[in-house]
Amino acid sequence: MLLQIKGVLATISLLDIADILIVAYFLYKLYVVIKDTRAVALLKGIIVLLMATLVSKWLGLNVINWLLQKTMTVMLVALPVVFQPELRRALEQLGRGRFFHKSNFLNEEETETLLNEISRTVSVLSKNKIGALIVIERETGLNDYIETGLKVDGLVSSEFLINVFIPNTPMHDGAVIIRGNRVMAAGCLLPLTEDRTLNKELGTRHRAAIGVTEQTDAVVIIVSEETGIISVARSGHLMRYFDAETLKDNLRPLFTTKHTSFSDYFNWRSPS
Known part of the structure; x- marks a missing residue:
């Protein structure tokens, strides 16, 4: 033998x-x-x-x-x-x-400004129970989805984002897509997930957020219109109950790390 x-x-x-x-x-x-x-x-x-x-x-x-x-x-x-x-x-x-490899990463000052604007936006929207869907582009281009909305190509600001999602305005039902520190488009349409195991309480915004992250490496921030709960979707998964600070802590690596592997998306810090 x-x-x-x-x-x-x-x-x-x-x-x-x-x-x-x-x-x-x-x-x-x-x-x-x-x-x-x-x-x-x-x-x-x-x-x-x-x-x-x-x-x-x-x-x-x-x-x-x-x-x-x-x-x-x-x-x-x-x-x-x-x-x-x-x-x-x-x-x-x-x-x-x-x-x-391509990179849209920002310097430290631009990153903090962007995170402050986004966190301020979702904080205001959450308190007033205004629904929102904010998509942050990573390495996979989102031009197909940008084409479905109204092109903006302007610097991210909380004032603009809040106005976009005010009810009964032309773009409040769609998604905002951010590339780097610029809003590329608003009122964009996203694909809905086909996962039938999701909680029945999750609405169209959450299903659209999960859907686009199943097909791309984008990260999506969702504010529930019914409850004001702040959630984040990435890699086809949904994490809920963020506040302004935990949201910033989890978004920061997306703009400050020069390379993020696929598996890193499963290692985010859970909100307390």
């Missing part, structure tokens, strides 16, 4: 080791991309079908095995459609490597 193991090891070259490590790294990155997303449940379903196919073949259940094989064939064709958000996110991360 020992001689056999040594014989196998003797046939492994450095190129084989490199090949294995590259595949392992690729699988790990794939796991990071789909972690805590709906894709995990879908992947589990595919694994169950695959195991059922193998068991039916082993037991000689020919009809069941034939049906399962045809189902697996259909699944392979449907995978690009089913996993479209995750595949898009993976390709975007690949394109956001160091060689292609």
Whole structure:
């Protein structure tokens, strides 16, 4: 047995080791991309079908095995459609490597000014129970969504943002999109999440915020019109019950850190 193991090891070259490590790294990155997303449940379903196919073949259940094989064939064709958000996110991360890296990060003074304006805005809106949806662009461009609204391209100010979301004004129902320290557009339309496990109390604003963060790396601030609760959505997840200070503490790294990996979005400090 020992001689056999040594014989196998003797046939492994450095190129084989490199090949294995590259595949392992690729699988790990794939796991990071789909972690805590709906894709995990879908992947589990595919694994169950695959195991059922193998068991039916082993037991000689020919009809069941034939049906399962045809189902697996259909699944392979449907995978690009089913996993479209995750595949898009993976390709975007690949394109956001160091060689292609772009940055809209601000200096310290600009960052503090921006955070103060945003926190002042949501604080006023929260106290008055005025609904709001503020999208902060990261590395994934949001031009597709900017095109759906009214282009502004002006410096962020609490006065402007508050006026945008005043009820019965032309743009109060849509989202504001911020790039760097500038408001690019207001009244923008966002895609709604298809996650059916969300709390029924969450309205259209929250579902739109989660929806856009499922497809991009944007961070979205939501103020509930019914309760005034301040929430933040990122990477398809929603955190609630922020105040002005905890909001600033969590937003600051987005503008001061030169590179934020996908997994960092799961390590935000929870509001107390």
